[in-house]
Amino acid sequence: MYLRWFTSILFLLILSGCNIQNLQPGSDLSHLVEVQKRAHDAYQNEDWQTAEKEYLYLTKNYPAEIEPWFRLGNIYARTNRLDAAVAVYREALLRDQKNSKIWHNLGIVHLRQATHTFIEMQEYTDVNDPLNVRARLAVDAVDELMANRFGAAVPE
Numbered sequence: 713m714y715l716r717w718f719t720s721i722l723f724l725l726i727l728s729g730c731n732i733q734n735l736q737p738g739s740d741l742s743h744l745v746e747v748q749k750r751a752h753d754a755y756q757n758e759d760w761q762t763a764e765k766e767y768l769y770l771t772k773n774y775p776a777e778i779e780p781w782f783r784l785g786n787i788y789a790r791t792n793r794l795d796a797a798v799a800v801y802r803e804a805l806l807r808d809q810k811n812s813k814i815w816h817n818l819g820i821v822h823l824r825q826a827t828h829t830f831i832e833m834q835e836y837t838d839v840n841d842p843l844n845v846r847a848r849l850a851v852d853a854v855d856e857l858m859a860n861r862f863g864a865a866v867p868e
Contacts, residue, residue, distance in 0.1 A: 747766055750766050751763055751770060755786075763783070768784065778811065781800055785797045785804060785817060785818075785821075788800060797817075797821045801821065802818070823854050823857075826850070827850075831847075834848060834851075
């Protein structure tokens with residue numbers, strides 16, 4: 713509990729400190745911190761609509777920052793807007809190509825997209841078609857992989 717609270721406060725402080733040089737004319741640092749806090753709180757409470765609004769504001773006004781892009785991608789993934797998640801994760805990667813969390817989540821979204829494609833394929837193709845059978849095996853394999861969380865939990 714304390715670690716999560718401390719991490720949240722540390723995140724806000726670091727992000728607000730990093731943003732000082734990126735402030736646009738007329739911007740107010742206290743407003744930035746308020747938006748970051750609202751975004752973070754909404755995200756933690758799974759209030760995806762509010763979190764999305766706040767992170768969109770941050771990506772528009774502070775585009776160099778990685779965390780809002782990453783969180784926005786997570787929101788899109790969790791609300792099953794997979795194409796939007798891919799686009800936003802790609803934006804995040806333009807800012808930090810070595811961020812393994814972004815790569816990981818992008819890969820998960822691509823797996824989900826592939827699974828949806830294979831499921832749709834099964835609906836339209838003959839059940840005895842060898843590729844239909846392979847699609848079923850692919851879906852089962854990905855489902856098992858996702859259920860096991862790749863053997864370990866990955867922090868957000």
